[in-house]
Amino acid sequence: MFEKEISFIKSLFDKENIPLHEPCFVGNEKKYLNECIDSGFVSSVGKFVGEFEEKISKLCQSKFAVATNSGTSALHIALLANEVGENDEVITQSISFVATANAIAYTGAKPIFLDIDEQSLSLSPKALKKFLQEQSYIKDKKCFNKNTHKQIKACVPMHTFGLGAKIEELKALCEENFIILIEDAAEALGSFYKEKALGSFGKCGILSFNGNKTITGGCGGVILSDDESLAKKARHLSTTAKIPHPYEYIHDEVGYNYRLCNVNAAILVAQLENLELFLKDKRELAGLYKDFFKGSENFKFIDEMPETRSNFWLNAVLLKDEQARENFIKECLGNNIFVRGAWKSLPSLKPFENCFKDELINTQRLERRIVNLPSSVRIRKI
Template sequence: MFDEVISFIKNINPERNFIPLHEPVFSGNEKKYLNECIDSGYVSSVGAYVTAFEEAIAAYTGAKRAVVVVNGTQALHLACVVAGVGKEDEVITQPLTFIATANAISYTGAACIFVDVDKDTMGMSPESLKLFLETNAVIRDGKCFNKTTNKQIKACIPMHTFGHPLRIDEIATICKQYHITLIEDAAESIGSTYKGKATGRFGLMGTLSFNGNKIITSGGGGAIITDDDAVADLAKHLSTQAKIPHTWEYAHDHIGYNYRMPNLNAALALAQLENLDSFIEKKRALAIIYKTFFEKKGFNFVSEPEHAFSNYWLHAIILKDRTERDAFLNESNANGVMTRPIWNLMNKAPMFAQCQCTNLDNAQWLEDRVVNIPSSVTYKENESN
């Protein structure tokens, strides 16, 4: 049924029996920086590459500060802690996301509230967020409370799906109106911008991921970016077990976390960041190739939304229904082309089944239809036609 599609994808990736969804590319200074790191003896969470990578991430995104940590999930958790999210609080997020978003909220003891997404961005819908708050929220003493649960709605965490920016400026305006802290889950969207501004920079904090399958990787790693020095200082302090700096004393003033990125990972990540723009250029070129092909064949290829510049981390197509989606997944994977469906909605997971939700028609529609296709930057441009 999908022979022509599978053949086309294989032709972009010649001489390979198995085509992965996404694989890292190490073509720059990775080995050089790793060797320098090993030679220095500083391979753990103290070392020159940690500082260098933090400064480079801040400069690349335009943020004032960056704090690097062990992975994107812990970046989200730490951001929630710094924002004051705790037990008995609530955090608004989207159901169509990788589970790390909901898990990180849960680590604080807070409960998730799920609002719908937009079909064109696959990210949180400003209309759904606004409708939920108009119906359920009340402001008391400059704080937002849920009229149904009487709990404070402390934060909102939208996620930029597959690197495509959502309408984050509208979300930011709504959050400000309702005194809700905005934390962006930009784990998939480093290098993406919305109306010329980097994702992750529209709220108090943004979080990034450098997992092995991301557009740049440190094996494992994440970061918090912010324009607030006090926020950055607290995040950095908490990530190092909240140890008060001293030559020999072990004194701690908060419940802290062992979340600091090791120097080895930072060395790898810094070399990767140097090639990020070229990776994005290749991904955007591949997007054009895919879009041209799939539109000719009557498929809906997911393109960057209006006002957005996307890194196209993972390419995606939209099938006509779940039956066609499953048929494509079965046939492509059986023929050595790795494809994956978009995530199951978070509100369907047993640990989040009791969470408050809005109407989730768009999220359900996308869950039934969206499939990711091979998205590595190693494709052969001259083999694409």
């Protein structure tokens, strides 16, 4: 049924088994790892951690960067550093990787799930505006839920597949309603809106460097912020809340062992050196997909929005209906082409089924029709 599409995808990758997104190691990864091992500093102390933080903050146009061992831990700490806690609520989108909702739940706060935007696949500004107008009120420059009377402390949009949310509209709504904007930019390293890096619009943002991301350290995350006090708080919490002292172990609050290790940072520093090369290759791949699916009756390529420059972390298409999607996925997998459907909506998952959700009109219409295509960097030698 999909012979033409299968043949095209195979022509893009010179592989018998085509993964969804595999890491690309073509630079100084081994060299820096050997330096790390030779130094003896392989845990959370070592030169590569600081070097990585300095380089990633510059790249992402952020004054401060705090490296963590995952994007999930970065989001957890970002929420805690903004004093999100048990009696609070946090708005996020209905479709995201489960880590977005999990990090909110770790704090004891309750997620509020709102619909996604049809164009960006991220949090819908229309849904956010409607919810705030109908379900919230302002008191003493704080936003409260009309039904629960709990404070709506933060809003966490996720930049889906690196495409970029309608971030200026979301930011304006958050500011008008005294809600802290925290960007889940886990998938969006190298993506920009009006030449400003995604992850740098909110009070803070987070990135992920998991093994399937554009660059990876095997694991890793980072918290970005222009707020010095928030960055200091995040660093403190991520290093077990230990007060610096030559020999005493003094911890002034509950902390977390979330600091990035020097070994992982060494790989990330090497990966950063080739980021522009990776992004160029990924944009070329996206262009090939876009041209191929142009005019298709069964497929619509999901493109970047105007004024947005996507990293095209995972290329995505929209199938005409759910059955076509199922057939396409099965046929691809049968040909060793590893595609995937979008995540199940978060409020449909057992841990979050009792959380508030709006009508989810776009979510229900799009959830079972999205497919991610193989999107690996295709460079093998430089």
